Amino acid sequence: MGEAPDPRDPRGLRARAPLLDAWLSHAERSPHPFTIPGHKQRTDLVGDIVRDDVPLYGGLDEVKLSGGLLQRAEARAARAWGADLCRFSVGGSTHGNQTLALAVGRPGDRVVVQRTLHRSMLLGLVLAGLEPVWVSPELDVRWGMPCGLAPETLAAALGAAPDARAVFVTDPSYVGTVGRVGDLADVAHAHGIPLVVDAAWAAHFGWHPDLPPHALAQGADALVTSAHKTLPAWSQAALVLARTERIDPARLDAAFEATHTTSPAGAILASTDAAVALLERDGEALLGDLIDLVADARRTLAAVEGVVVLEGTHVDPAKLVVLLAGTGVDGVLVERDLIAAGLPVEMADRDTLVALATLADDRSSIGRLVETLTAVVERHRAEPRPTVPAASWSVVPVQGCSPREAFFADRERLPLRAAVGRTSTELVAPYPPGVPVLAPGEVVTEHVVGALESARAAGVRIAYAADPLLTTLDVVAEPRVAGPVSLARATPAHGDTTAS
Incomplete structure (x- = not known):
């Protein structure tokens, strides 16, 4: 008989993930460190909240980082995405976006920026002193949803701003719509500048044939993605990945360190390492199951009178976005009922509901969401109304x-x-x-x-x-x-x- 799986490493990922291995080893050794953090894993002071908090410095690795564990994990992730450089952030995609703003230009330089980027990039412009040339994505007038930035729009913007130093776009959008990153990369490269993609919601892209390729595979020069959004990593876990033909790696490293904490949480880093190892080993199978579950949920919800679900070749097949205008239901009221049922969703406004399905879901959890959502819609049904773009x-x-x-x-x-x-x-x-x-x-x-x-x-x-x-x-x-x-x-x- 084989050995029972380690309950702290049920999929046996530690052999592939040096930071995860170090985190597990730290728990096995039970040291009493004379380093930060001050709680020293003692749960009798403030409770179990501190039990798994292990620092990188003096925890996963020595204070001098002589083990090189983080560098090994980042190098493996860079290879997995076909990048020249990868950095693990404990500051989320917010930190990654601001890193890249600092990396591509100098104060006063102009950059082309898609106006629907996350707030973190706009504040990155403040930090870096960059001057934005705004461009807007196309809008699906039927449903009021953003589509990708049109290459023609980008070409016109660069024609009007030939001194621009970089292009910043978001893809996919918050609601899962996917643009033409490859075409945008061609336009940017024709002007000799990098394309930077905020792909916070797309850490899973490129890991299954039914998913879009990730941004680097489509020609982008850098991408930022959150391991804690669609992958099973701790909150604040993110990756910055770049090719260095048009982005200076030393400048990128300096920008990353300038805005990163000097006390990174080892558990967040270890969870990123574990999530990457999981993608490499089991990602295609797990994502295939998720895509099938979301497809079933979409079919069931689309059969509800007045409900529209976003789907098609230009929508992330793992994203569940429900449009409610045809039911007359107020999405904010729906959200309240779902919260009361123990099923909070990622986002709700009057017309739109976004439910985040991930590798951690199964047929039971998604089935319960669909059943409850259907009942809530019927309870609040009213006269249909036109969709108003947010x-x-x-x-x-x-x-x-x-x-x-x-x-x-x-x-x-x-x-x-x-x-x-x-x-x-x-x-x-x-x-x-x-x-x-x-x-x-x-x-x-x-x-x-x-x-x-x-x-x-x-x-x-x-x-x-x-x-x-x-x-x-x-x-x-x-x-x-x-x-x-x-x-x-x-x-x-x-x-x-x-x-x-």
């Missing part, structure tokens, strides 16, 4: 100044409606998906204010604003002019800006 996908930015200039500018707080025509110092986003409707340096328009008010009224969380109720907004302060006796505020001037 502001996150339809915003047309009006640039007042650079993101960095606005972020560091003197600011004043105004009632929301009084801020129309002024330049925002804030980043404001309905969350999820975390795509800003307003970013630092953008002019506050009637369209933007109306979109934010509508989202707030619908029960969507408005994130990152200084005023969480969004009754006020911080804007760039008007210049003060000297009067004959004292300083007086200049008369507010809204300029020629009109609502978009």
